[in-house]
Amino acid sequence: MRFKPIEDHTTTTDGKQKRDSGAKRGHVLLSAVSLMAGAAIVLAGCSARSQSAPDNSAGPDSTAEMDRAATFVWGAPVAPTMLDPHKTPNSQDALYLRPVYDTLVSVGNDGTLSPQLAKEWKFTDDSTLMMTLREGVTFSDGEPFDAEAVVANIEAGKAGGPQQQAALASITSVKAADTATVVLSLGEKRGTTLGQLATMAGMMVSPKAIKSGDLASTSAGTGPYQITSVRPDEVDLQRSESSWVKDQAGAAVLKMKVVPDQQSRLNQLKSGEITATNTDLKSFKALGPGFHKAAAAEYGQLVMPINQNGVFKSVDARRAVDLAMDRAAVLNATYGEGEPNVQLFPKSHPVFVPDLEHGADVEEAKRLAESSGLAGKTIRLLSLNVSTTMAVSEGVAGMLEKVGAKVEIVPVEATVHTQEWGTGKYDLTIIYNLGHPDPAVLFQNLIGENAVLNLNGAPPASVAEPLAAALNTAPSEERTKTLQAVAKAITEDETVLSVMHTAIQVVGGKSAVGLRPYQTGLPSLRGVGVAAK
Structure with missing residues (x-):
């Protein structure tokens, strides 16, 4: 296994790419970080009649404990690309x-x-x-x-x-x-x-x-906060007193401080420079006493799009990668909590198909690697330059080398990942997906025709037909069955590989109140606050 940084990225003496402390703001079609962490719900109905505001805020029963004049500082791993929705x-x-x-x-x-x-x-x-x-x-x-x-x-x-x-x-x-x-x-x-x-x-x-046309540093929404200041390493928001949901602004000021390196964020959490951030379970446990976490986001996922225009033209070559991966071992060595899955949805999801799951089979993977010509070839693996994703990439690379392939890992910053993947120079990539409320849209984003992560043109016919039906059908039990057919076809064709569903922790110190992850894996910062002294 070897590392090769892309052009214009600094490397350390061990050959790994160095994380940039500043926020790169490449204008790409769709950031890979954005595609993955939740995407696992089936729309339950087509009408709604509740008159009350939805409670996506964090800790609704904690409002009385908050210092509503305080400043809450969130440690963000990635700077915003653009603040115009x-x-x-x-x-x-x-x-x-x-x-x-x-x-x-x-x-x-x-x-x-x-x-x-x-x-x-x-x-x-x-x-x-x-x-x-x-x-x-x-x-x-x-x-x-x-x-x-x-x-x-x-x-x-x-x-x-x-x-x-x-x-x-x-x-x-x-x-x-x-x-x-x-x-x-x-x-x-x-x-x-x-x-x-x-x-x-x-x-x-x-x-x-x-x-x-000026939403780069200002805002005009109906939510509980409004943007007051935008800098490369920080976005400041303050409570919007005119908002119909201003009670969801638990703090007077919400600062979004950009700290790309996870360990630096955790150090600042310990020192009190930031109030809360997100991390993996192992890192949370290493913090020691005095810190607490919100319930883990249920549908976070690492997924592996495949470029079928080179060494992975054969389904057997793609299946060799699938069978070479000991997903449970990778999960335990990296995030420490979650669910290793072959398919794109966890076991709790209605689209999950139980008989599609299987474990690693190294001997069969070796046989397929030999028969497909993958053995001895060099696989170029494009990885997000984030500590946990790099650890997953390294684990997967080691497993592929055991079945006869060679792997070159190329780290890249999140803001330019999709642009780099679109060059077609890479065979595999591993991304963290923030998902979508509709499973059909997740499928479309990953493997649909002209999807930015799909370098293979139109999806195979076995996928295209049920996917088209799901995209044009209102939520129903029949649509769920159609979505299961899509999941089955993707898994059997090895069109895109799932690595794991992860549990991302939203972590705060003693002063942080009302922490809660959002359904898609992003934290919900509505309702968070600082405990009153």
Whole structure:
């Protein structure tokens, strides 16, 4: 196994790439970090009628314990790529945007969809979605939230970045029926619409701010915070007193401090420079007494896209990689907690297919490596330059070398990963996926035609047909069966490999109150605060 940094990245004397303390802001189609950690829910229904605000905040019973004049400092591993929800190419930016912008639909920690700015909805037919909006809500710049604001946002998203355009592609038109009702006409992929409106594509920005075009360092949402300052290593937010959910701003000021190196973040957590951060279970245990963690994010996942245009053209070569991996050993040596899985969903998920799971089989992997011509070849593995992902890459590389392959690991920063993978110079990559509320969209993002991580063109026919059906079907039991067929086809074709589902810990010191992970694996910073003395 050897390491080779890409051009313009500093290397240390041991040959490994050095983590850059500054935040690189490459404009890529979709950051690999953004694709992976949650993506595991099946939409449960197509109507909602709750009148109350959804509780995606952390620690709702802890508000009385908080010093509401305090500053809460979050240690973030990655700087934001862009703070415009209509244009950002990176789903990781949701960490910075969720405290500021509400979505039309919300995803709870149990994976179900619930109202946020849309208080109810219904499909009036297969291609029409009617949404009734929450009234009396204003943006932080004083503009009213109403049906015209929704129209302006959906149109801005459809004309925005590639990720947003793809997310809203199912909406062919949108119109305001009255001040509190919007009607969406739907086309292809209409089954994904509700789930997409729970993502950044469903975030609502003041129409006035949309027209100004200046969201790089300012904000105008309906959420509990508003952005006051943006620097390369820190984004500052303060409570929005006009917000309809201002009680979810547990602290007066929320600072997002960018510290790419995990050990540096943990050191600052110990010293009190930051209030909370996220880490793996082993690192949390090493902190010692005086620290606590929130429940682990359920659906975090490491996944391995495969370039089938070189050494992995043969399914046998891809299967050799699958069988060479002792997933449980990799998990235990890296994250320390989670679930080793062959398929893209954990056992608790409705799309999980039990008979697809299998363990490592080194002898069969050796046979397949020999017969497919993989043995003796050099595999170029592109890895995110994050300590845990690099550890996983090293573990997998060692297992592949045991079946006769050679592996060259190329570390790269998260902000340029997708751009580098798109060059086609690499055979494998390992990424942490932040997922999507709809499993069909996860499949589409990973292996769909023109998906940014799919270097193989159209997916195989065994995958394409059921995937197309799922994308165009409203949530139902039948759709779940179709999604299981997609999962089975992907696993049998070895189109993309799952390594593990991980448990990311949200960790704080004694002063941190109300910690909770968000369903997709990002932390929820609504409702966090500092304990009153």
